[in-house]
Amino acid sequence: MSISSDYSEKEVFSWKNLWRYFFFFFYFSGVHQIIIYASGIVDITGLFQAIYMSLVWLIPILLLPHYSKIIAGITGVFLWASSLITMGYLALYHQDFSQSVLFIIFESNWSESSEFLESYFSWWMIPALIAYTLVPFLIWKYAKPAYAPIKMRTILVVSITLIVCSPAIYSLVFKHTSVESAISYQMNCMEPVAPWHLVVGYIKYKKSLHEIEQQLLANKNIAPLKNLHDKNANTSNTLVLVIGESTNSQRMGLYGYHRNTTPQLSALSDELLVFHDVYAPRPYTIETLQQVLSFADEKHPDLYLKKPTLMNLMKQAGYKTYWITNQQTQTERNTMLTTFSRQADEQIYLNNNRSQNSAQYDEVVIKPFEKILSNSEQKKLIVIHLLGTHRAYHYRYPESYNFFKSRTGQPLWVRKRRHVREYNEYDNAVRYNDYVISTLIRKYKKSNNNGFIIYFSDHGEEVYDIPQRLFAGRNEAAPTSPMYTVPFIIWRSASWQKSNKITATQKMLYRAYTLSDFIYTWSDLAGISFKAFDPGRSIINPLFLPHPIWIGDPGNPEKLRDLQKQPFSNPWEKVISSLTL
DSSP, X not given: OOOOOOOOTTSOOOHHHHHHHHHHHHHHHHHHHHHHHHTTSBOXXXXXXXXXXXXXXXXXXXXXXXGHHHHHHHHHHHHXXXXXXXHHHHHHHSSOOOHHHHHHHHHSOHHHHHHHHHHHOOTTHHHHHHHHHHHHHHHXXXXXXXXXXXXXXXXXXXXXXXXXXXXXXXXXXXXXXXXXXXXXXXXXXXTTSTTHHHHHHHHHHHXXXXXXXXXXXXXXXXXXXXXXXXXXXXXXXXXXXXXXXXXXXXXXXXXXXXXXXXXXHHXXXXXXXXXXXXXXXXXXXXXXXXXXXXXXXXXXXXXXXXXXXXXXXXXXXXXXXXXXXEEXXXXXXXXXXXXXXXXXXXXEEEEOOSSSXXXXXXXXXXXXXXXXXXXXXXXXXXXXXXXXXXXXXXXXSOGGGOOOOSSTTSBTTOOSHHHHHHHHHHHHHHHHHHHHHHHXXXXXXXXXXXXXXXEEESOOOEESOOTTSOOEEOOTTSOOHHHHBOOEEEEEOHHHHHHSOOOOOHHHHTOOEEGGGHHHXXXXXXXXXXXXXXXXXXXXXXXXXXXXXXXXXXXSGGGOEETTTSOOOOTTGGGGGGSBO
């Protein structure tokens, strides 16, 4: 690195001028981050990243002070152009920009995209664009060359380099990760900042797309199920699977929780089959759904790659398949989810935020669901994937659902202000989730379709439920009942009940069951049989047989736990309801 030394007494260093350049560069990322944080769309992480990552543009200003204004002007035009994409996306969709947006853009044709943009264009966007452009222009106009003595320039350039590269340095030096992991962490921290949101987003998009295409190619080569028979082949059927997120059935009024967190589902209880002893195999979305949506289980975790999935099964039975999701579309973690969704005939991606901590409410799935219900296909499957009650909980519901606000109804051991607040936020999220699920059921009833809806959550969540340790979240290494107990609910149309009878006994509704066997219950309820079908693994079948309920990491088979033999124990369970305010 060579630093110019031509510095004279007339060329005076000014911190004020240097800060002016910093605010000029920060503006193109900072305004966007401030708006989305102030709007409650995301947390403050992106704003912090925008602050210290914007420092990088000061380096050429310091290295070439005589050309600093020209360099700033050229760089500013480039940053302005790239930032318009994020600002425009925010104005249209009220979401943060992410690689998922690039996925949607590249998966759509230009005609669809241009028509959609035209429908959203409003007059106010023109003066907004002018104002957005005028501010940085005025900052740049009054900027002066960033002169500094050679020693100070060296210190500043080295310091800025260390600050900007601090994520990778921290990853390598303190966490002892690989170079590849350090680079990945560095890219994640750079992503909220223009123009890296495009550069990093595109790199991630291409990487994820390659993985998805490889998995889809492998899925196409899987042999179909043998001797498949659909007893409802001659009727018009609409089958709906609603996948929730992070919802613990023990915090639902429908399941006996003392707070009224499910008023609308409780009002529909006479129409529901509510199963009370259902468990997720793992406390993580991807790992659970790899088993739930396929023939994989805790003992055979890779079968989702080798045998047909639920989507394959339904397409083989002649169903048109749809996937509506409010989960993030394409992130490093969600590649597998996108792969499952791409197995459907049509996909509707509603959440393209970069951060999971974003106010993207699940009610957005209702309109596309209504539209698909009105489609004319004789046989259709609709999968709806919700954000449910995923942490951070206050992002999961609008202000109108801020119902629980005090310590009333909370256990006595929940005392810290932060714990009280988060306990209430989780219950509010459950109450809003109740609204979404019940609305989907009512929309279905109104449509007069023939079929059913199954709702379950991918896993539970512990939110200060255990007095011996105050914890919120999930930890597979320290499993507790709230992390694994999930709601499992079936609603059936009147016409479906007539032609597909189920004897719903109390014993059936309290069967201990693992979501790993879900594909057998789904097939049984849908009236679909095949050579490998096992009625003993369907919770609604008269031939049901108790099976081990394994939880844990299949990568460590010796640590798998059978809840039939080692059930969760909670000495406070019988007195929790009496230990509330």
